[in-house]
Amino acid sequence: MTDLAPLQKEQVLRGLPQPGEARPARRREGFWRRFFSLPAAVFGLLMLLFLIAIALSAPLIAPGDPFATSDDVLLRPSAQYPFGTDDLGRDVFRAVIHGARTSLLVGLLAAGSALALGVLIGASAGYAGGLLDDALMRITEMFQIVPRFFLVLVIVSLLGSNLWLVILLLGLTFWPGIARLLRGQVLSIRSRDYVLAARAIGVPEHTILVRHVLPGALPPIITQAALLVGSAIVVEAGLSFLGLGDRSVVSWGALLNDAQQFVRTAWWMSVFPGLAITMTVLTLNLIADGINEAWDPRLQS
Amino acid sequence: MIGAQPHLGFYVARRLLQAVPLVLGVLVITFVLIHVAPGDPITILAGDGGDAAYYEEMRARFGLDRPLPEQLVRYIAEVARGNFGYSFRYQQPVYNVVFAHVPATLLLMGTALLLSTSLGLLLGTLAALRSRSPLDHSITAGTSAIDAIPVFWLGQLLMLAFAVKLGVFPIQGMRSVRYDYTGIRGVLDILHHLALPALTLALAQLALIARLTRTSLRQVLAEDFIRTARAKGLAERMVLWRHALRNALLPIVTVIGGHIGVLLTGAALTETIFAWPGLGRLLLDSVLSRDYPLIMAIFILVSAMVVLANLLTDLIYTLLDPRVRYD
Numbered sequence: 001m002t003d004l005a006p007l008q009k010e011q012v013l014r015g016l017p018q019p020g021e022a023r024p025a026r027r028r029e030g031f032w033r034r035f036f037s038l039p040a041a042v043f044g045l046l047m048l049l050f051l052i053a054i055a056l057s058a059p060l061i062a063p064g065d066p067f068a069t070s071d072d073v074l075l076r077p078s079a080q081y082p083f084g085t086d087d088l089g090r091d092v093f094r095a096v097i098h099g100a101r102t103s104l105l106v107g108l109l110a111a112g113s114a115l116a117l118g119v120l121i122g123a124s125a126g127y128a129g130g131l132l133d134d135a136l137m138r139i140t141e142m143f144q145i146v147p148r149f150f151l152v153l154v155i156v157s158l159l160g161s162n163l164w165l166v167i168l169l170l171g172l173t174f175w176p177g178i179a180r181l182l183r184g185q186v187l188s189i190r191s192r193d194y195v196l197a198a199r200a201i202g203v204p205e206h207t208i209l210v211r212h213v214l215p216g217a218l219p220p221i222i223t224q225a226a227l228l229v230g231s232a233i234v235v236e237a238g239l240s241f242l243g244l245g246d247r248s249v250v251s252w253g254a255l256l257n258d259a260q261q262f263v264r265t266a267w268w269m270s271v272f273p274g275l276a277i278t279m280t281v282l283t284l285n286l287i288a289d290g291i292n293e294a295w296d297p298r299l300q301s
Numbered sequence: 302m303i304g305a306q307p308h309l310g311f312y313v314a315r316r317l318l319q320a321v322p323l324v325l326g327v328l329v330i331t332f333v334l335i336h337v338a339p340g341d342p343i344t345i346l347a348g349d350g351g352d353a354a355y356y357e358e359m360r361a362r363f364g365l366d367r368p369l370p371e372q373l374v375r376y377i378a379e380v381a382r383g384n385f386g387y388s389f390r391y392q393q394p395v396y397n398v399v400f401a402h403v404p405a406t407l408l409l410m411g412t413a414l415l416l417s418t419s420l421g422l423l424l425g426t427l428a429a430l431r432s433r434s435p436l437d438h439s440i441t442a443g444t445s446a447i448d449a450i451p452v453f454w455l456g457q458l459l460m461l462a463f464a465v466k467l468g469v470f471p472i473q474g475m476r477s478v479r480y481d482y483t484g485i486r487g488v489l490d491i492l493h494h495l496a497l498p499a500l501t502l503a504l505a506q507l508a509l510i511a512r513l514t515r516t517s518l519r520q521v522l523a524e525d526f527i528r529t530a531r532a533k534g535l536a537e538r539m540v541l542w543r544h545a546l547r548n549a550l551l552p553i554v555t556v557i558g559g560h561i562g563v564l565l566t567g568a569a570l571t572e573t574i575f576a577w578p579g580l581g582r583l584l585l586d587s588v589l590s591r592d593y594p595l596i597m598a599i600f601i602l603v604s605a606m607v608v609l610a611n612l613l614t615d616l617i618y619t620l621l622d623p624r625v626r627y628d
Contacts, residue, residue: 145604146327147562157588158338234451241453267461274454282449
């Protein structure tokens with residue numbers, strides 16, 4: 001039953017190609033026109049720009065130290081405190097706004113490093129085959145057996161929590177998905193006639209990779225990377241929710257951890273940070289769906 | 302149908318044997334990781350204030366004074382005999398501690414899976430049959446929105462709505478503390494406590510199953526054999542149940558089986574929110590208290606569970622589709 005390759009969630013929810021299924025490098029023309037004709041995708045892109053703007057201008061929108069306490073303890077949302085205050089009198093609005101910086105930093109850096117590692121390792125494995133390819137497959141299998149979240153959880157708790165460590169660990173555990181996508185693409189394209197022809201007329205191997213192999217693999221990979229941004233944000237929030245995050249930065253997950261004790265008395269401590277995470281993830285999902293659909297409109301038949 | 306295939310026993314045995322190196326790999330990596338990390342378990346065992354001689358004695362007693370490779374070999378030999386060591390924190394054999402927490406997690410995961418699968422199949426089928434209708438679009442939009450909610454916030458929201466505001470379900474725990482129910486009332490009490498955590502975990506899986514059912518069913522409904530079934534005058538209900546859904550189930554089973562790890566992660570977070578006394582909470586506790594033998598045992602158990610779930614998935618697959626044979 002070797003033909004039953006495990007379907008990944010992304011392939012199901014987003015219609016990404018399955019391992020070994022390559023898409024031709026065409027339909028590139030008009031990509032942006034199609035992307036901008038999708039209302040949901042445009043909305044997602046605007047939301048992402050909005051979130052980035054908030055993260056960049058956090059000190060202007062909500063000036064002051066987000067950790068500053070006051071005597072205004074557990075106040076309901078009001079004109080003075082739009083999102084209310086927590087048990088130490090901290091402004092929840094200020095914390096949520098500043099938390100956007102942490103989340104976006106974690107998401108973008110973790111997904112970026114996973115993307116770089118995945119492309120590098122996937123392309124090498126697809127080309128070189130042999131030992132490297134075997135190693136990649138074994139590591140992927142290992143990650144399928146041990147839930148990533150558990151692995152990151154244990155390492156973070158052993159080494160002590162630090163935002164950069166979390167980002168590093170996320171990059172190190174997220175790359176196999178990307179690597180496998182690219183590996184499949186390389187394997188299926190490198191023996192196509194036009195690639196053989198290019199090789200025959202002496203086009204260097206790295207040029208073939210960049211010109212012929214990568215473009216076909218790019219849309220699913222970019223889609224996957226966009227989803228990884230969301231996943232990284234959720235994993236960081238999850239760690240912080242369990243009290244294992246970096247306490248020196250504001251994290252939406254840590255705010256939810258604080259809120260847990262006050263669920264009976266202060267709903268606002270839970271609702272606003274949770275809404276922030278959900279909106280961010282939804283934004284990235286919309287963009288990922290948009291990229292995928294704009295690239296290959298047949299998928300959404 | 303499985304009985305008709307002669308080599309089932311061999312197949313299962315071979316699959317289990319193939320899994321041994323993977324689980325062993327997980328064991329070795331976790332072991333090394335734990336032992337090279339800073340922090341000395343001896344301070345947890347013996348407290349902070351002990352003198353050097355006392356520490357030495359405790360190290361010798363727990364074998365922590367031996368070289369790392371020797372400790373690893375000893376550990377593997379013990380695990381092979383079913384001995385997972387002694388929990389620092391619980392002062393009990395790890396085996397007892399872990400297996401005391403397994404039923405709660407299995408109950409939570411099983412109920413959630415049952416809920417998400419039945420609801421997901423229903424929504425997915427409705428969406429596929431009323432393709433591109435407002436109903437289809439709202440099901441897709443609704444499940445996508447739920448999918449974007451992280452499980453730990455979903456749990457808090459449900460707790461806020463149903464336990465705090467409406468007061469219809471208990472906030473936390475698995476049993477009522479004030480009353481000592483037995484028999485049928487005890488079971489009902491546990492189910493009452495189970496409702497919110499199970500719903501949380503089920504909703505977290507719902508989008509996946511609903512969307513997959515829709516895609517899969519739509520593909521199957523376009524197949525020739527469906528047209529044949531309709532052409533020979535079969536009732537639409539029969540076409541759907543006997544022919545379409547049965548075939549559409551195949552990828553659904555594969556995906557569910559491949560997502561046991563994700564389900565376990567979700568269960569761990571859900572258990573933390575609702576103080577559900579399962580493996581996830583135990584892992585978190587053992588991590589926070591650096592109870593190394595306990596962490597190791599949970600990792601081994603989790604990887605074994607994932608391996609078994611994958612095997613079970615493939616076996617169910619052959620039940621649903623007799624054409625599939627194990628080679």
